[in-house]
Amino acid sequence: MYPPKIIKNLQKRALTIRKHVVDSIYLAGSGHPGGSLSITDILTCLYFHEMHHDPKNPQMETRDRLVLSKGHSAPALYAALAEAGYFEVKALNKLRKINQFLQGHPSISVPGVEISTGSLGQGLSVGIGMALAGKLDKKDYHVFVILGDGEIDEGQIWEAAASASHFKLNNLIAILDRNGLQIDGPTEEIMSLEPIPLRWRAFGWHVLEIDGHDIEEILMSFDEAKKSMKPTLIIAHTIKGKGVSFMEGTLSFHGKSPTKEQWVKALSELEQEEQELYD
Amino acid sequence: MTEKMRNLRDGYSSALIELGHQNEDIVVVDADLALSTKTKRFGTIFSNRFFDFGVAEANMMGAAAGFATCGKIVFASTFAVFATGRCYDQIRQSIAYPNLNVKIVATHAGISVGGDGASHQMLEDIALMRVLPNMVVVTPTDATEIEDIIPQVAKHQGPCYVRMGRADSPVLFGKHEDFTLGKAKILEDGNDVTLIGTGTMVSETLKARKLLKKDKINAQVILIHTLKPIDQDTIKKAARKTGCIVTAEEHSIIGGLGSAVSEALDMHPVPLKRIGVPDVFGESGEAKDLVKKYGLTAENIGEAARELVRLK
Known part of the structure; x- marks a missing residue:
């Protein structure tokens, strides 16, 4: 159990990050709000509670690593990094702009970004290399990899899943953003993924299922994952576009910037929610 | 006189073992071809720093990247066709x-793979790798040269x-002639024509x-092991000196050494002929x-x- 104060602080932080996501994508004129908002609570828990990291020393050798394999959710990652202090928050306003450092998909040149991603299906393999290096160097850091649900259509994910259990990588924790939608439609219509828990257990993983917007469940799943002798997959049931009513569960906001009116409405919704939290 | 023969893979694995003794950050990965690529020799000595990923090259390349973010110098080996063709996106991203x-x-690049x-028979790998920003591309000539080149490759950031x-x-x-990454080597001097060879074709240019x-x-004979960055100065000087060039490579005539030499001569062209595999796939047969x-x-x-000399 976690004290209500910790949970409330994380909820407030998540709202701030959601506002950055909406702002930065609106200002950029393009980007992926749906999948950014669905992983915001998870990223918030990682950067503001779970992970051992130091924004003043991004290369600290003992740090926990985060790989955003679903790189199109970069706006949420950038917002979390900026809020954590890796770079100035105002840089978020220059997302996707020429001669600026925040690329449309994560680039290793951004402080705090561990690996460039964007082409789906590769991050779990990279996380395996990091986890193997940790074992080799006898460092006790953890590697977190955030996967999209559509992303696990990719064959390389299953090569990686097999090798993670083969190499006994209990320092590897994958989080599946199970929002149920991929670009062309619901995942079970486009390319069925279920039964996800059975598939991953068959590949030798410890599997947990949580509500990916419940801060306490997220924190507790990390605690349990770290006790496992196997690599862990946390299936986080999420809502695409979470926090903005007209984006929630809608396919069209996978990769589309809000209009000015939508942006204003989205911000007012998030601000109202924030107000309720502070009351 | 019979030539002394030696396999480049033996030179590679010897160099790896030497590096492994010198530097604890050397890690080697393979994809179920460790006996063929001969990385297994490293793996036998440094079993904790050798990882076989099975027949899963894409995953191997991704894991190699992960190791590298943690300060490791990673050697990733498999056959050229899988390394560059199957894993192009993993290498790029x-x-x-x-x-x-x-x-x-x-290993196992070119048509001489045979049966x-x-x-x-990978004939497009140089083209695929040469076009990638940040990538250095090297095709060593013989087992001695590769022993000199591999430590320089390890040192390159x-x-x-x-x-x-x-x-x-x-x-x-x-042993230890002066092979420097990025530098061509003039093997024989001459005034009438320049023959530039790389990899297995260097010995043919000498013949x-x-x-x-x-x-x-x-004929002047130049060895180019580093195709990128290519030694433009030596190529331009040769063009000025002999006025015509033949390139020779065991690769498609599109995108390899011949293309790289042509690009180097962009503002100062001279007649040039490219010896390589024409724009076709190979077939089974004896290498010879x-x-x-x-x-x-x-x-x-x-x-x-x-x-070319007749045209002069």
């Missing part, structure tokens, strides 16, 4: 774009692609020079017959050189 210290060392046929064939190759060089002597043509059929012999180089 996870290795070249983030500019990581992954050294992709591929396995077109599926395994950033991704490298090193390519070798399957067959034993003539030993052309003694071609002897053939041309009989026609009183004095295949190189003849596809025009990769000293005779083909000599013929091209005579034609």
Whole structure:
């Protein structure tokens, strides 16, 4: 159990990050709000509670690593990094702009970004290399990899899943953003993924299922994952576009910037929610 | 006189073992071909720093990138066709774009792979790797040279692609001649035509020079092991000196050495002929017959050189 104060602080932080996501994508004129908002609570828990990291020393050798394999959710990652202090928050306003450092998909040149991603299906393999290096160097850091649900259509994910259990990588924790939608439609219509828990257990993983917007469940799943002798997959049931009513569960906001009116409405919704939290 | 032969893979694995003793950050990964690529020799000695990923090259390349982000110098080996063809996107996204210290060392490149046929005869790898920003591309000549080159590849900060064939190759060089990454080497001097060879074709250019002597043509022979960044100065000087160039490579004539040399000469062109595999897939056969059929012999180089000299 976690004290209500910790949970409330994380909820407030998540709202701030959601506002950055909406702002930065609106200002950029393009980007992926749906999948950014669905992983915001998870990223918030990682950067503001779970992970051992130091924004003043991004290369600290003992740090926990985060790989955003679903790189199109970069706006949420950038917002979390900026809020954590890796770079100035105002840089978020220059997302996707020429001669600026925040690329449309994560680039290793951004402080705090561990690996460039964007082409789906590769991050779990990279996380395996990091986890193997940790074992080799006898460092006790953890590697977190955030996967999209559509992303696990990719064959390389299953090569990686097999090798993670083969190499006994209990320092590897994958989080599946199970929002149920991929670009062309619901995942079970486009390319069925279920039964996800059975598939991953068959590949030798410890599997947990949580509500990916419940801060306490997220924190507790990390605690349990770290006790496992196997690599862990946390299936986080999420809502695409979470926090903005007209984006929630809608396919069209996978990769589309809000209009000015939508942006204003989205911000007012998030601000109202924030107000309720502070009351 | 019979030539002394040695396999480049033996030179590679010896260099790896030497590096492994010197530097604890050297990690080697393979994809179920460790006996063929000979990385297994490293794995036997340094079992904790050797990882076999099974028949899963894409995952291997991604993991190599992950190791590199943790300060490791990673050598990733498999056959050239899988390393560059199957894993192009992994190399592009996870290795070249983030500019990581992954050294992709591929074996079994070229048509001389022989009996396995077109599926395994990689003739496009140099083109694929050369076009990637940050990537250094090297095709070593013989087993001695590769022993000199591999430590330099390890020292270079950033991704490298090193390519070798399957067959034993003539030993052309003694121990530790002056091979420097990025520098061409003039093997023989001459004034009438320049023959530039890379990889398995270097020995053919030397043979071609002897053939041309009989026609009183004095050919300059240049070895280029580093195709990117290519030694533009040496190429431009040679062009000025002899006025015509023949390139020779066991690769498609599109995108490899011939293309790289042409690009180097962009503002100062001279007549140039490219010896390589024409724009076709290979086929099964004995290596010695295949190189003849596809025009990769000293005779083909000599013929091209005579034609260029006639044009002068």
